Ligand SMILES: Cc1cc2nc3c(=O)[nH]c(=O)nc-3n(C[C@H](O)[C@H](O)[C@H](O)COP(=O)(O)OP(=O)(O)OC[C@H]3O[C@@H](n4cnc5c(N)ncnc54)[C@H](O)[C@@H]3O)c2cc1C
């Protein structure tokens with residue numbers, strides 16, 4: 001079997017990054033931050049590679065909507081083992097439906113069995129672009145997948161739900177979004193990094209439409225006030241419970 | 252007359268707790284806009300009987316769509332029915348729970364409607380007739396005030412944040428025509444495997460007792476399970492990434508940037524240092540308690556109450572005292 005997948009990946013500020021609100025009060029200033037391949041997208045890339053290896057034949061294409069620096073993120077995925085990459089270039093940082101529309105337009109013109117996404121991007125925390133792209137392409141989708149098997153014409157996915165999981169069967173082509181599970185991402189080998197430099201990376205301008213969401217204001221969360229140390233050791237327990245019951249009224 | 256649409260989630264023939272929360276969130280908007288809450292319940296045959304409790308949560312009308320094809324969730328089937336309902340009926344805003352089902356469904360509905368999607372919101376208000384939502388992003392490092400440019404905004408609300416108050420409405424039940432055919436769906440749920448049927452999920456529990464590397468061994472999590480149980484079915488066990496990576500606990504319990512974002516009324520962090528990626532997942536909890544032997548641990552900087560000391564001594568005592576209290 002020859003398996004063809006497209007993995008949508010996003011360049012995001014590192015989890016340690018200190019983020020500030022920019023002067024306009026409506027955008028994030030992550031200047032100085034290190035950027036990484038979105039961690040959930042690493043699971044998606046790994047899943048695509050594993051399935052290609054298991055099938056013995058296929059192709060893994062990685063696609064990103066972002067600025068010129070996103071080429072670096074695509075190279076990371078190529079170094080892991082993806083075959084080719086497409087950068088849909090824009091200077092803005094579109095989110096949600098605006099990105100899904102760009103991706104859907106690109107995917108429409110391509111042949112694939114499975115389009116893989118991360119469950120969420122850790123910068124906007126939307127958890128939306130995968131299912132939105134599926135809807136725009138009129139494809140079945142499954143989200144928050146920990147593991148899936150792949151036969152000709154069919155994918156069987158394990159999806160995390162509250163208190164358990166669901167087994168979902170999908171006809172291909174379909175959309176699958178990945179969370180942590182069976183696909184612990186590999187590190188790029190030195191050989192992989194060298195090979196990635198020669199792999200095809202196509203760049204073209206993205207046409208980004210208006211977003212149906214307007215950001216009115218961004219702010220930093222109110223700092224939680226450090227509370228009080230009730231005491232030391234087990235003898236402090238009764239006082240803690242008294243406070244939780246009488247002051248906080250939560251138990 | 253349009254109203255506020257609230258999606259009332261069901262599973263296995265029962266209304267889920269988050270359904271009442273979606274109705275409660277819709278209620279606050281309906282009151283601000285002077286309109287009604289219209290709850291929609293989809294499920295297998297017989298689901299209608301469970302619908303009355305939605306009136307108690309604040310629904311003026313409840314629309315019930317029963318179909319054998321809806322015994323289990325179908326993203327495509329649900330999207331088709333909901334979009335049709337919203338188009339025919341009109342609505343000023345559509346509210347879904349930010350549950351695993353809601354986060355799968357609401358983006359599809361928003362995409363089909365071309366509507367603004369406001370995800371995992373922790374507050375909703377109306378400014379000059381427009382719904383403005385508060386949504387934490389970048390794992391809670393940034394708080395956004397966002398609005399949709401067109402109508403209706405499609406909104407998911409974080410579990411445990413909007414609790415039904417003393418705000419009952421009629422909840423008149425009407426049936427909704429749902430002609431869907433499972434054969435048309437490209438994705439079908441074959442099976443639901445419950446971890447432990449009655450086990451509360453960490454994403455939705457009102458109380459979370461979370462453990463980290465300080466527990467020392469996987470067996471010691473028994474201490475936390477005992478404490479959770481002492482709270483009488485209201486608490487779930489959570490975990491830091493360190494113990495999930497070590498294979499002591501399943502990823503479904505992980506709280507933080509690459510785990511779940513939670514907002515319980517009480518979060519008890521035991522043997523967890525309070526790394527930024529962990530705080531990301533739990534800083535919007537109403538009350539935080541930290542138990543740690545290191546008085547300098549960063550977790551104390553966000554905790555409302557703390558006990559410094561050895562968890563092996565503190566936890567058994569706490570379980571004992573909570574049992575007494577609940578008895
Ligand atoms: C990309 C990325 C994503 C991440 N995502 C997450 C995430 O989603 N969730 C998450 O939790 N982490 C995440 N992390 C990891 C995070 O940085 C920390 O490494 C992790 O949270 C530490 O777990 P811990 O607090 O259990 O362990 P430690 O930091 O080792 O803390 C153990 C604590 O236990 C205390 N202790 C030890 N013995 C006792 C005792 N007998 N009694 C009382 N206290 C005791 C110690 O004083 C210490 O404070 C992420 C990291 C990265 C780089």
Ligand SMILES: Nc1ncnc2c1ncn2[C@@H]1O[C@H](COP(=O)(O)O)[C@@H](O)[C@H]1O
Pocket residue numbers: 008009010011038040041063064065066094095096099116117118119120121122124125126127128129130
């Ligand atoms: N700019 C982008 N370019 C490519 N893929 C993206 C982009 N933004 C989001 N995605 C994909 O959609 C997933 C979910 O993102 P989000 O809905 O923003 O949380 C990510 O994990 C990526 O797989």
